[in-house]
Amino acid sequence: MSDIARSSGDHGRLRAVAALSAHYGVSGILTPYLPVWLAASGLAADAVGWTMAAGFALRAVCILGFGMVATLLLPAGSLAAGAAVSAALVLVAAALIADPGTVGLLSVLAVGLVYGSIPLIESFANTVTLRSGHGYGRMRAWGSFAFLIGNVGMGALLVLPDGAALLPYIAAGLLLCLCVSVLGPTWQPPTPRLDPRASAAALAVAAPLLVPALLLQASHAFYYSFGTIWWIDHGVAKGSTGIVWGAAVAAEIVVYRYFARRLEKIPPATLIAVCCLVAIGRWLLLATDPPLPLIIVSQFGHAMTFGGAYLAAQTVIRTQIRPELHYMAQAGYAFLTTFVGLAGTTAAIPWALRVTGADPWLLMAAIAAAALVWLGLARFARPAP
Template identity: 30%
Template structure:
């Protein structure tokens, strides 16, 4: 592995943190408020569920496909810039279409090119910080802070402006991400070549398959929250500023969790963090199913530190330990494809129908997904312990 970061090592944490700040400007404005923009285009609940699902589902196919290309070529940064350019052009096309079908096509194109970017970015971070004192959680938390600023800030601005503003904020954030990516270290690995078959090699590992199933259930259970929390809270009379605060508050808790990430990692195994994430998420969604008061929502939003933060930190810890460098980009992408594509994407396809049929009680379905995730995490723990015992004998 080689990197251009050696001559300017003191700048490395700033370059990596800047990437997370920029890409979470996109996520922090898109995740809470893209359904608002879609609703302003005349879309109903089922249509919003499908349109928010399509870019996420694209990760299921295109994230592993493009990342395995990265491992075969040994490339990271230059592929990111190519996909970012295509994503920016695709997002511009939203201004050229109208109606469900047009929005569906553009959503697929945008999601296809956006799919591998976070996986590549995380992979560059993990590879460029190996052998240093830099901690992934401390770098990633700047993304969470960015999410907080965007979700709260956009909510405040929406109270004073039209819903169309959401589109222009997201577009500007994608452009910012492109500019910041130019400054990332050009980390490369030894190319696997055409015979590498990184996806097949990883999926043959039982532990890795259990890991993928676990994160798919955990993150998939967040789909109803991602797609309809803002619209549901609006229907209850909460202002956009207050809704933005609730989203931001959840990520503040996540930031605090990441600050102590290295200490947590030293004491809790990866499967332990996944068990914590799944069980906490089950508790959280069960509470939301009863359509609780604002005070209860305020308290339970803090559990995002565990339902998402513990899952993500556990996933990074597992892959950093269990996956070799030459398969690292593909492993990152399969994690993204499973958690964000298979889990959240597939679930998003149906949450619109669930929400229209049952309202907040649809969160009970999310609770069942978390129970399944807990079972997978416990199975991973048993598998890991058997592997350890086998290696010791």
Template identity: 30%
Template sequence: MLISSTAARVAGFFAASFVPSSVALAYFPVFLAGRGLSGAEIGILTALPMILRVTTASLLGLFADRLGDRRRALVLYAFLSLAGVAALWPATGFGTLLLATLATWAFWNGITPVSDAVAVSVARRGEGVYGRMRVWGSISFVVTNLWVGGIVAASGSEVVLRLLTIGMLMQFAAAFLVPSDRTAGEPARAPATPTREILCDLVADRRLAALAIGSALLQATHAMLYTFASLYWGTLGFSGSQVGVLWSTGVIGEILLFAFSGLALRAVGARGLMALGAAGAVARWLLFPLIGASMPLWVAFQGLHALTFAAVHLATIQLITATVDDRRAATVQGMLASLNGLAMATAMVASGPLYAAWGGRAFWAMAVVAAAGTAMVTIGLARPVPRPGR
């Protein structure tokens, strides 16, 4: 099936928006260290985006839905994020860098839930496949990470800010290409407190609540991976380039599942994808400390990232956000982002002392979290999930 121009424009925005995300995730701490911050101060500033996601993503999604045209929200959030990055340029001490970081991520955290809502809306209208649009974000992330690594190594920490600014400019420009929502200009039917109503709906429907909580727990199991996998692979004797290959292999698996998401959904359905992702998470973290130092085995094993991240993400999009009226899609996406952020932040905080005490065996704790997530999604999958208009 040929990709529609609408889907291509959304895919283009995903690609552009993941450029600054890749730069910030991997190299923002390098920039902060270059500005003279201590390890404790760097830890605070790198945790700040996660805290903001928990507290602001729901509100940003709600505001996007109330605007009526979510493209306008993306343009606004991209502009304000760019303005925040501009404030990083003159910042030097911890206080000014703290304020500039707050200004940057306060609205940047609204980009992902709103762009996901736009993509779901496009898929709902039959103008594209969500996974085929979202895959360009993952591709962009990998390409940017490989490209930026060499530049930072050759040019030093200050180049990170220049690259982040370029990425933000690309994101801002691409936001204008996102198609307007077809519901734009229609009268809003949201009540005075829509967030509370949607949250009450989600909690009241045990199936949807269980799926949302289970999905958040399954995604939170990656906290130990993101924080300590590189250190753990180093203890096994792998070089920096080998560690890079292992990270890339995991993302390649994610890319492949997104690219063939339509085929996967036709084959096993969203419920099947969720079940595979949950089972894969339990198996992945149980086996993680037992693999040993075999590079070929690790390369194959990292392919499970396609299940533990991509399959769970795709299934969540299909089973939860696609059941909600389109005018509230960004609100629900924001709520899910906040829930995921809370679960991930909690798991990251716990990962430090667990890894310090147990080393590689600490990944078994993530298997316990995965088992809890599996139990929750099993409850959610026990009955069919309602369709939009419920």
């Protein structure tokens, strides 16, 4: 059977699974351990924070730019492949140069290149779902499983002398796998077109649901940027950090693999509200400086605080926005989530901690509570039928 026949037979499902797995495998290494590598490379704590914030900002710009380029100029697969190879080269160059300032700058560039492709990959997975009925959640579960392997594997390597120094090389290898998985037939949704006004209007219609989802993701900023360092500073062994991260992703996999179809039948507003409540409880538990077993228990909440909320946002985009606008809608939502939610919150964390003196987890709980308040206000502001 030819490659074309296989591709049409599964409507691109295998390629979508391969791309999701490769991308989230890289993310499973960079998300928890990039700050650790930066610190090991000689960057001070404030410099690590600003580097992570700058990475989120460039990631947002690349997300929006890649969405436009994929719609107007280049096949999405070729664009994602080129970005993956470029990111691999940048990471290896940073490791070889080894100057702290250069490592920070090149890390920002690598983050932008790695994550800029995610709307393209997610759009393709959603297109497969629309065309074939293959469940999005089951495909996404493979990405979460790869993320888990990255968490646990890289965490185990930290116990080795200079184990953190292996990060750029392992990530580069996975990026080359991503390059291979996305090459091939063009990944365009039906009649894609660049229509910023139509895309913005579509996102505006979905705003009552997407804004609280954005705020909920923003409440993860301290967790993503400083979580691993915080755990190590509070007594968690370096080799156990992968288990801590892995517990969260294992719970996420269960949701995507076994409960995605059921959760997609719940009204998105209700699902996001439940996710907000779980997030508030999760961050409040971490604010008590719990022992390792309770930290792991808190990680199970990730199944809803990220997995459930992300599933709700993808369902809203897939069902409420026209397919030809999916690239731009995905890019627009991801841009806002990354730039406003993660970059803005990460940059504001040091300032907020100095001004308020509050525990960082309490600040994250407050953001999740704001998402819940938004949902309530949107419900009361909705005109009667």
